[in-house]
Amino acid sequence: MLRNTDMKYGSMSKFFHWLVFLLVLTLILVGFFWEDTGTIKGTVINTHKLIGLLTLTIVILRLLWTLNNPKPQIPNAKRLEKVVEHTVHGLIYLALFGMPLSGWLMVTAAGRPPHLFGQALPMPGIAQDKALAGLAADVHLVLAWTLIVLVSLHVLAALKHHFIDKDIVLKRMWPGKHT
Ligand code: HEM
Ligand code: HEM
Numbered sequence: 001m002l003r004n005t006d007m008k009y010g011s012m013s014k015f016f017h018w019l020v021f022l023l024v025l026t027l028i029l030v031g032f033f034w035e036d037t038g039t040i041k042g043t044v045i046n047t048h049k050l051i052g053l054l055t056l057t058i059v060i061l062r063l064l065w066t067l068n069n070p071k072p073q074i075p076n077a078k079r080l081e082k083v084v085e086h087t088v089h090g091l092i093y094l095a096l097f098g099m100p101l102s103g104w105l106m107v108t109a110a111g112r113p114p115h116l117f118g119q120a121l122p123m124p125g126i127a128q129d130k131a132l133a134g135l136a137a138d139v140h141l142v143l144a145w146t147l148i149v150l151v152s153l154h155v156l157a158a159l160k161h162h163f164i165d166k167d168i169v170l171k172r173m174w175p176g177k178h179t
Helices: 011-036 038-067 079-109 130-165
Strands: none
Touching: 011 038, 011 079, 011 130, 038 079, 079 130
């Protein structure tokens, strides 16, 4: 089943969810530790930039898919719970867009755009500007921590559903079939 239903996530949504999870986890680790990678650090940070742009593309496709599919409902959710769920998911999406856009803006304004096969990939319409690069770098760092906090809350909520409420919320996002 590729598409979502009112109760379950289809395989496409699950694929997008876990792919973005793996990409973001890698980007966060590489983002914080690239300077410790010695002689290959130039290649490592360029790879971070390229994977970041790939993630932006995937997040756009994922959002389009999500908006064109039913949203599985949380079983027995109270009004407040629904509001919190929608707010946290919405903020996570905002951070998923803000991270790659601020990163791309930062490196373009700093004159260090990503390179793919020798070809520079600057953000269109952005000239070199030290102050702008500094501002975008601040946004990239603050958003990184915002995303880490939001995802931690998100994981705690998933675990609460599974172990305390004992409902299907975690199981239905897990890969494979479930009852
Ligand atoms: C979802 C996408 C992305 C995530 C989750 C992510 C995450 C991170 C994190 C956690 C850091 C370390 C904290 C910081 O210094 O800001 C970082 C650093 C960095 N990121 Fe990203 N990033 C993403 C996309 C990008 C993109 C698209 C670019 C450029 C095209 C980029 C360029 C950089 C650079 C140059 C640094 C090093 C900054 C420094 O150490 O001064 N990032 N990233
Ligand atoms: C970088 C890490 C993560 C991000 C960015 C993320 C993002 C999201 C988003 C945006 C949704 C809303 C559904 C959609 O729009 O497709 C979602 C749903 C979900 N996520 Fe995550 N997630 C992450 C990690 C995790 C982890 C580690 C777990 C499990 C422990 C998890 C469990 C779930 C579950 C169970 C749902 C479904 C909630 C529902 O039924 O409405 N997520 N996630």
